[in-house]
Amino acid sequence: MKLLRIGAPGEEVPAVLDADGTAYSLAGLTGDIDGAFLAGGGVERVRAALAAGSLPVVASAGVRRGAPVARPGKVVCVGLNYRDHAEETGAAVPARPVVFMKDPATIVGPDDEVLVPRGSTRTDYEVELAVVIGQRARYLADPAGAAACVAGYAVSNDVSEREFQLDFSPQWDLGKSCETFNPLGPWLVTPDEVPDPQALGLRLSVNGESRQDGSTARMIFDVPYLVWYLSQYMVLNPGDVINTGTPAGVALGRPDKPYLRAGDVVELSVDGLGTQRQTLADA
Numbered sequence: 001m002k003l004l005r006i007g008a009p010g011e012e013v014p015a016v017l018d019a020d021g022t023a024y025s026l027a028g029l030t031g032d033i034d035g036a037f038l039a040g041g042g043v044e045r046v047r048a049a050l051a052a053g054s055l056p057v058v059a060s061a062g063v064r065r066g067a068p069v070a071r072p073g074k075v076v077c078v079g080l081n082y083r084d085h086a087e088e089t090g091a092a093v094p095a096r097p098v099v100f101m102k103d104p105a106t107i108v109g110p111d112d113e114v115l116v117p118r119g120s121t122r123t124d125y126e127v128e129l130a131v132v133i134g135q136r137a138r139y140l141a142d143p144a145g146a147a148a149c150v151a152g153y154a155v156s157n158d159v160s161e162r163e164f165q166l167d168f169s170p171q172w173d174l175g176k177s178c179e180t181f182n183p184l185g186p187w188l189v190t191p192d193e194v195p196d197p198q199a200l201g202l203r204l205s206v207n208g209e210s211r212q213d214g215s216t217a218r219m220i221f222d223v224p225y226l227v228w229y230l231s232q233y234m235v236l237n238p239g240d241v242i243n244t245g246t247p248a249g250v251a252l253g254r255p256d257k258p259y260l261r262a263g264d265v266v267e268l269s270v271d272g273l274g275t276q277r278q279t280l281a282d283a
Contacts, residue, residue: 001017001050001192002274003015003026003033003046003068003188003189003190004016004068004186005033005065005068005070006058006060006063006064006066007063009064009066009109012032012070013026013027013058014029014030014031014032014033016050017060023057023059024050024055024058025058028055028056029046029049030042030045032070033068034069034239035072035239038069038133038135038239039134039135039136039238039239043134065185066108066185067107067109067183068154068186068188069107069239072107072240073239074101074240074241075102075104075242076230076243077101077243077245078099078243078244079094079098079100079172080245081219081226082219082248083220084247084248085245085248086220088254089252094220096229097221097226097229099233100171101173102176103173103177105179106177106181106182107184108180108182109184110185111186111276111277111278112278113281114183114260114266114278114279114280114281115178115180115283116260116261116262116283117178117179120163120164122161122162123162123259123260124162124250124259125160125206125266126158126159127203127214127247128155128156128157128243128246129273130154130155130244131150131223131226131227131244132151132152132153132154132188132241133149133150133151133236133238133241134149134150134238135148135149135151136236136237137235138231139232140232143222143228146223146225146227146228146231147191149231150191150223150227151190151238152190153189153197153270153273154184154185154187154188154189155184155186155274155275156243157182157183157266157268158243159178159180159182160176160181162252162259163175164178182243185276186274186275189272193272194272197216197223198216198219198222199217200272201213201214201270202214202216202246203268203269203270204266206257206266208265211249211257212246212250215247216244219245226244261280262281262282263279263280264280265278265279265280266279
């Protein structure tokens with residue numbers, strides 16, 4: 001199942017796509033796709049309504065798509081989770097997940113404009129698999145328990161400003177939490193349509209030139225491990241988002257390639273999870 005939110009910013013209508021790509025409004029079932037919806041059996045209600053044919057069709061072609069999850073409580077990011085990315089940046093391959101937080105307000109729609117921050121010279125891109133939490137995860141006993149806590153998966157662009165991130169603070173938050181720095185979507189894809197999250201191709205291009213081409217099979221720490229690990233140190237709540245890391249090819253690791261500038265167009269995709277397209281503009 002593919003859940004989405006369509007409409008102008010702040011006016012998004014929750015919807016679902018059927019197997020043929022027809023969109024149906026969920027406005028009669030829920031006010032939004034958020035933590036309360038995910039934790040309260042919302043996905044099951046949508047399945048039942050689809051099967052009963054009781055949902056009204058809603059126009060979606062050419063309509064803006066917002067982030068598929070509204071108001072996540074937190075965005076937890078995992079850095080250096082692909083060996084080739086760690087190597088290209090000159091960092092040691094981590095023995096434990098590298099964890100940092102990103103301001104949830106950075107989340108925007110998959111095709112929304114991304115703003116280059118004032119004073120930025122090193123704005124960068126990162127295609128990632130995002131995991132959306134559907135049930136509270138606290139001190140999980142083992143990674144096997146993670147599956148029950150996952151509501152679904154989405155494409156994420158963990159946009160970063162490398163000078164802010166690496167030179168201005170010993171923590172990474174400054175370079176990760178700038179306005180518009182986390183396009184998410186176009187859909188939240190439920191786990192039944194993603195039988196193996198460790199077998200997904202990830203791709204990103206800038207102005208039509210391929211920059212990243214990797215696979216989640218190359219993650220150092222896989223999705224179940226990450227959910228389990230994070231649950232030992234924080235409570236993961238429904239609607240929270242986990243960005244699971246990016247493969248090689250970012251501008252930080254490519255001195256032959258420029259960082260992002262106003263007017264650049266970034267396109268990215270993850271197998272089965274859809275495609276994003278953003279144009280950069282000055283803040």
